[in-house]
Amino acid sequence: MSASRSASKPLRCPICGKEAVDAYRPFCSKRCADIDLAKWFSGSYAIGGREEDEGDDPAAKEPSQRPNGEDEED
Numbered sequence: 001m002s003a004s005r006s007a008s009k010p011l012r013c014p015i016c017g018k019e020a021v022d023a024y025r026p027f028c029s030k031r032c033a034d035i036d037l038a039k040w041f042s043g044s045y046a047i048g049g050r051e052e053d054e055g056d057d058p059a060a061k062e063p064s065q066r067p068n069g070e071d072e073e074d
Contacts, residue, residue: 011020013028015035020026027033039045 011026012018013020013032014026015032016028018028018032021028024030024033027036
């Protein structure tokens with residue numbers, strides 16, 4: 001089931017739409033790859049997450065699970 005890329009529809013760059021180059025796949029150039037990376041860094045792209053529940057509060061951890069490893073003293 002290994003079809004050659006030349007026989008299939010060419011992969012297009014998601015930034016500019018030009019044909020992708022193997023060296024920068026799925027992009028056509030380093031410039032388009034860098035533009036895509038900048039979009040991730042700036043927050044233009046985001047992967048959705050779940051909303052936090054009350055049980056997700058790190059301050060509510062038991063004393064033995066605190067980040068600094070110290071138990072609470074009375």
